[in-house]
Amino acid sequence: MDSKPSSSETTANGTIYVSDAVTTAAKILVVGHFAVGKTTFIGSLSEITPLRTEEKMTQASLHVDDLRGVPDKVTTTVALDFGRLTLTDELVLYLFGTPGQQRFMQLWEDMARGALGALLLVDPARLEETFPVIDLIDEYGLEYAIAVNSFDARFFDETEIREALDLLPDTPVVYCDARDQRSSANALIALVRHLLDRAA
Amino acid sequence: MTGPGEEAPVTSDFVRSYVITGGRRLPSADDLALHSLVTLAPDRELPPGAGPEVRAIWELCGGGFLSVAEVAGHLALPVGVARLLLTDLFEQGHLLRRSEPTRAQLADRETLEKVLHGLETLIV
Numbered sequence: 001m002d003s004k005p006s007s008s009e010t011t012a013n014g015t016i017y018v019s020d021a022v023t024t025a026a027k028i029l030v031v032g033h034f035a036v037g038k039t040t041f042i043g044s045l046s047e048i049t050p051l052r053t054e055e056k057m058t059q060a061s062l063h064v065d066d067l068r069g070v071p072d073k074v075t076t077t078v079a080l081d082f083g084r085l086t087l088t089d090e091l092v093l094y095l096f097g098t099p100g101q102q103r104f105m106q107l108w109e110d111m112a113r114g115a116l117g118a119l120l121l122v123d124p125a126r127l128e129e130t131f132p133v134i135d136l137i138d139e140y141g142l143e144y145a146i147a148v149n150s151f152d153a154r155f156f157d158e159t160e161i162r163e164a165l166d167l168l169p170d171t172p173v174v175y176c177d178a179r180d181q182r183s184s185a186n187a188l189i190a191l192v193r194h195l196l197d198r199a200a
Numbered sequence: 201m202t203g204p205g206e207e208a209p210v211t212s213d214f215v216r217s218y219v220i221t222g223g224r225r226l227p228s229a230d231d232l233a234l235h236s237l238v239t240l241a242p243d244r245e246l247p248p249g250a251g252p253e254v255r256a257i258w259e260l261c262g263g264g265f266l267s268v269a270e271v272a273g274h275l276a277l278p279v280g281v282a283r284l285l286l287t288d289l290f291e292q293g294h295l296l297r298r299s300e301p302t303r304a305q306l307a308d309r310e311t312l313e314k315v316l317h318g319l320e321t322l323i324v
Contacts, residue, residue, distance in 0.1 A: 016274070017264025018237055023298060025267060026315055027235040045322075051273030055280060080279070082234075082269055087318025091311075094235040094267060110279075114233045116312065185322040192316045199309055 016048065018084070018092055027094045027114055028188065031137065032121035033129035037149040038097035039081045041121060041178035045095060045185060046083025053080050055107050078107055100133035112140040117195045119187055121149045121178065124157070127164045134165060143198050145191035147176035170197070232283050232290070234269040237298035244294045253277060254285055258294075265298060 018025075030038045043050050055078050081097040098111045118137055122130050137144050148161060158173050167173065172194050176187040232238075240261045250258065256275050260266070266274070272282035289295040 015264065016270075017266060020264065022237065022265065024311060024314075025235045025237050025298065026311060027233075048270075051270060053269060053273040053276075053282075054278050080269070082273070084267070084270070085318075087321075088314055091314050091318060092237075093315060093318070094269070096234065096269070110234065114235065116315065182323045185319050189316065189319045189323070192312055192319060196309065196312045196316065199312060 019086065019089065021089045022086070022092050023090045025092050025094060026116055027096060028191070029111055029115050029118040029142065030095050030097045030121065031100055031118050031133055031144075032149075033100050033123070033126065033133055036121045036123050036126075036129075037178040038121055041119075041147075041149070041176070041184050041187075042081055042083040042095045042097050044179055044181045044183075045085055045188070047086060048084050050081050050083040053082075054078060055080060055110070080107075080111075100130075100136065105136070105139075108136055108140060112142055115142060117143040117145070117191055119191050120144050120146050121176070122146055122161065122165070124148055124150055124161060127161065130165060143191075143195050145172040145174065145187070145194050147174055147178075147187035147190075149176050149178045170194070232268050232287055232297075234279065235267045237265045237267055238271070238286055238290070238295050239263075239265045241294055241296050247292065247294070253281070254289070257282070257285055257289065261289075261295065 030041055032038055039050065078099055083095045085093045085095065087093050096111055096115075098108065120130065120133060120137065146161065146165070146167065161167075161173055162171075172190040174187050174190045175183075177183040238261060240258065246255065246258050253275070257271060260271060260274055268283055268286060269279060271277075271286065272279045275282065277285075286295060290297060
């Protein structure tokens with residue numbers, strides 16, 4: 001095991017560590033279906049090289065061994081990507097990229113706990129793949145905003161997306177190029193403004 | 201988790217985690233959230249008999265504050281295993297935790313406004 005983080009994992013000020021002055025750590029989830037751009041989004045904002053870790057899921061498989069009365073267990077590995085952003089002297093924001101599959105609900109519980117809200121990345125060409133992710137967001141009572149990750153803003157039809165995803169009128173829908181830091185920051189700003197409205 | 205004696209098919213990763221944790225149940229996120237910030241307490245001695253993973257955590261966390269998820273990521277440990285080992289060190293008084301991370305239910309306006317203002321500095 002390599003316990004010494006490589007130099008590529010250091011931040012601009014040469015350390016992997018959070019500043020001693022930081023008193024608050026906040027968390028926002030970046031969610032969406034497979035390959036929608038979650039890792040790219042996190043990478044465009046993170047001050048550290050995005051880290052990947054894994055969560056072991058032990059879950060009952062579909063069949064039960066009647067002889068023992070004990071469900072067979074299947075262990076699945078799920079990769080989590082996350083990044084960090086020091087926003088003020090005393091506040092860091094963690095961005096966690098979360099896979100949107102129903103079968104990782106245990107993981108969602110872990111991720112959702114303590115999250116301010118979720119940014120839902122959507123590919124306008126694969127809207128139907130977003131449905132199960134919205135179900136999970138609703139299940140965990142997370143507030144969210146939609147960021148349409150498209151390389152071409154011309155494919156971004158807000159009305160169509162609102163109708164297809166059956167969004168509430170006040171759910172923000174913004175365009176986002178996940179490769180671009182400003183664009184990604186703007187999407188998070190839309191989410192946090194929405195959270196402030198809801199907290200009012 | 202499968203208990204000892206059960207003939208469940210296991211992967212090598214599974215065995216590895218099982219050995220590191222001594223087969224104990226992994227603590228829930230209630231104890232230590234993924235974004236909880238932790239660091240080694242000052243003037244502590246490495247517990248005798250500490251395994252390689254605990255020694256690696258000791259070395260990493262001696263340098264400053266990191267989130268639970270970052271500790272897992274840097275040491276290539278599954279999050280649940282890292283959390284268990286960190287919880288042990290915390291309960292033994294070896295680890296300090298920054299003030300509790302924000303919880304969704306308590307996400308106060310002040311924190312949200314700070315997050316907002318911080319993000320806005322990125323786009324000017």
